[in-house]
Amino acid sequence: MPEGYPRITDHPSLKAVEKDRNTILQCHAKGDPKPSIIWLRDFIPVDLSNPRLTLLEGGELQIERSQESDVGKYECVAENEHGVDYSYAANLYVKVRRVPPHFTMPPESVEVQPATDVNLTCVAVGSPMPEVRWRQGNRELTDENEIPIGRNVLELKNVLETKNYTCVASSDLGIIEEIAQVKVT
Template sequence: MRTTVTCDVQMGDPPLTLLWLRDEHVLAPTADLQLSQHDSFSTSLVLAHVRPHHAGNYTCVARNEAREVRYTAELLVRVPPRWVLEPLDVSVTRGEDAYLTCLATGFPEPTVTWRRTRPETPRGI
């Protein structure tokens, strides 16, 4: 998925310096992140293919000789659950402890719910 964020400065005397930060670090263009300044008062940040590692706080900074202003917005990237450690069938002797493990990842953090199913008993037995 693609996303674009635009920062428009409504007032201020030029010359203005406009820049983008992610988690307080200055951003530079990359293969999947483009930065463009439309005019003296507006700039855009484009993420061509949003991935989980793009999540973070994005800040538009505008400054001139008189002042610096910032606006920050958080980008949350939702990621469907996937198994890191998939549960496996186990076999134990009656009276012993059985340990079943699993681990899933995603955002927001997935909730793992266990449910016991009983195999059907064939009729007539």
């Protein structure tokens, strides 16, 4: 190998990163003059115009807010006037966390005076985030076109009688329900 020939000294390695998390793929090279580094994903140059991808000063590739579209086989290429050196290829996997819905703020039963207004709040989380809607008996109270994600406040005006209201949180991983009573005293 001629003197000054680029040589990769630190290769990228297998990575598994959670979706929406940041990660850095390692790559360092020696040579004289100092080699330039480019990255390939599945044998195609990585598009550094993507604001989530940054080539760091040392040659590492930083990926911000990892997405499923980032999955692939990565390798770095070091090049200078004497030649080219390719790193070992390393797979990047992006794990999508899946969590069934659960309440972080279930609705609470309340006692009110007749003809008063009351708000019932219900908050649920999960991955994917659940839709949250309200029901009274079998009657849907949340507009089908405006179902909020994660949080829903039921505004009741001029309450005259005791009733039960059900908060329903649903995603493709399940449905949970919690009942709150508005009791008129």
